[in-house]
Amino acid sequence: MKGLKNVIYMSVALGMLFYAVPRLDLGQGLTAPAIFGVVWICFALLVVAAHLHAILGVDEETREELGRIGRMKKWQLEKTLQGKSKQLQFRK
DSSP states (O other), rough: HHHHHHHHHHHHHHHHHHHGGGGGGSSSSSHHHHHHHHHHHHHHHHHHHHHHHHHHHHHHHHHHHHHHHHHHHHHHHHHHHHHHHHHHHHHO
């Protein structure tokens, strides 16, 4: 379901690009409308790139590795706490 949402949002962003680019005043030099058009296109392309990145799952390995590290830290903390509780029991 998560991938479908990214595909839909990327399609909407691409649709906005195809609709708006012919209507933007880009060939007028360094005027305010031209600068706005260039900045708007850059933001729209950034949105498309972010959704494409999520669809392709480029950072999936990194996410899995971070999950393994988190589980290992929890396991180490649990072992440390178990060791301290055993030490407290022996002192009594």
